Amino acid sequence: MGKVPIRLREVVYTLSPFQQSVMNGLWKDLPHKAAHHMHNLRDAVLFCVAPIAGIAYYCADFKEKEKLHHRY
Amino acid sequence: MLRQLLSRAAPGWKLGAATLAAGTAGLAAAAGTALADEAEHGLHAPSYPWPHDGFFSSYDHRSIRRGYQVYTQVCATCHSMDLIHYRDLVGVCYTEEEAKEMALNIEVTDGPNDEGEMFERPGKLSDKLPAPYMNEEHARYANGGAYPPDLSLITKARHDGQNYVFSLLLGYREPPAGITVREGLYYNPYFPGGAIAMPKMLNDGGVEYDDGTPATEAQQAKDVVTFLSWAAEPEMDERKLMGTKWIAVLSLVFLTTVYYKRWKWAPLKSRRVIVDVVN
């Protein structure tokens, strides 16, 4: 029981070449796609761009303070 | 469940976009802190709008010609340009006749001849520009221990070379209060350390241009830097022209490949696959 593999049949339905559009899909619903990508980029921004920007800011700030400290 | 998974499978390009953004942030930060130690590395040169800097800009060849005159009349007394030959000037800022004429004015040691002797002959197009000193030791001896570097590659061999050389040439001034410069050195904030062995060489009217351009100090500096930029990158005009053509063509090829890809993939993208159990 249960060891017999289930026999599957795969049927592929395709459109006629005359019904297919080649380029439309690229710009169809572009604002939605852009928003979707932005949403997916959230982790990258939070965990890649933000730490680098933060640490770069820290270093620049450190250097600036050091310079001011040496000045007087 | 599977559909949910599929819809959450993010398209790949976002990896690249984020990496690029992060890289840009890092670069911006690097630019900010690179200015930190100006005394040690010299004052950072301001950015000047060189006419040949743009994507589609070529050298100002009149300026190269004037710059060559500045080099021969001023710089060449101490600085060699070992990688530049008279032939290199032909078609760039001099005609073949002019260049041959200039080459004739120098004496070149050639040989050995049939008797095994070295001999002097007038210069030819294939000769290098004459070097002021026989070797480094000679140059150092004549310049109080300092070695005037060869100028063939100078704008490529210094950070931000063109702006650096330009600023350096015009950067001589009295040392600020509290700073003394050793005998034989000159104060120049753009030079690493602030004290340079080269005295101020460019002065208004110090050069005579054969095209009648008023030879102000700044004009000479601009022309000689243009000449030195050309000497360091003589291929730049050809390079940019070739690049413009090549990238224009590649962009068209790119659009074609995008269409080609989408055309081939359209049947795959618009198919529906039904997997069913066979009873």
Next chain:
Amino acid sequence: MKRLSIIKQPVLSVLNVHLVDYPSPSNINYFWSFGSIAGICLIVQIATGIFLAMHYTPHVDLAFLSVEHIMRDVEGGWFLRYMHANGASMFFIVVYIHMFRGLYYGSYASPRELLWCIGVVILLLMIITAFIGYVLPWGQMSFWGATVITSLASAIPVVGDSIVTWLWGGFSVDNATLNRFFSLHYLLPFVIVGASVIHLAALHQYGSNNPLGTNSTVDKVGLYPYFYVKDLVAWVAFAIFFSVFIYFYPNVLGHPDNYIPANPMSTPAHIVPEWYFLWVYAILRSIPNKLAGVAAIALVFISLLALPFINTSPIRSSNFRPFHKKFFWLIVADTLLLSWIGQQPVEDPYILVGQCASVFFFIYFLIMVPFLGRFENYLIHYKTR
């Protein structure tokens, strides 16, 4: 589909199986093109390198001049050299993206452990090849880079100094060093070709991974025409990116000091390796002890090699691993940070930042990779229980 019988001929049939009819998962995205782009980079480097070698002279007195001879007097020489010099950078950009793709989508996970390990070996070979290639123009950075990096071997106890002398072929970086580096720089690319063929063979054992990280055999389509046309888009985009560097910013990735002929008497203010080594260089410099620094570099590559074996996640793609996804972006940020720190002088605050970044690098590979797999697995079962 009826094919010409020529495809069934010996050798050609192997090429057909692996490069034409080869079935690939239908859902792989453009990040899967970076493998073939890396192959193109290798071919470009070998092709330009062979022609450069026809004009180059590996001698301390002539090497710098022969490179300038190529740049100025050889017809199209500047193009060849700029393509070769920037091609090395392109190769590393492509390979780093290729590796991060593997990291994100779990391409190294079982059963593709060997595939990943061969890739790490290729990376090592590339690093050695690029390093000794950078010595050949015999500029200031070539000479001093070679001196600093080969001297690292002196950190090895007892035999260190003998190894350095053996590497140099003398008592300083000199003509013998330049000659052997040229010879090895010609040899190693062909070793990389061999390793790449093995890499490809290992890939084709189980086939490509895919962005879902699921069983890749569900829906496959032929490499030709589908991935041929898709890769073509990526190749042309890459060619445009590459061209911008060659034609408009040929020296932006290099160091100006390398246009000063090598001079053993004068040390440059800062000795900086090529940008693609900066992340390793930063880890090396973060540790004040030379031997420990060299050991840390060894540990970097050991961690990379160990990655598939210490990974505990049954899920490959980070799209479905919310915790790992965040750590993936952190390790990307960490590598970029290390690359930035690597070009800064050794002073505050860069020392501290560099040390933290180095520690995080090892925390990710040696602790987070094994831990996150278990942790996420625990959460899944916690939810279903």
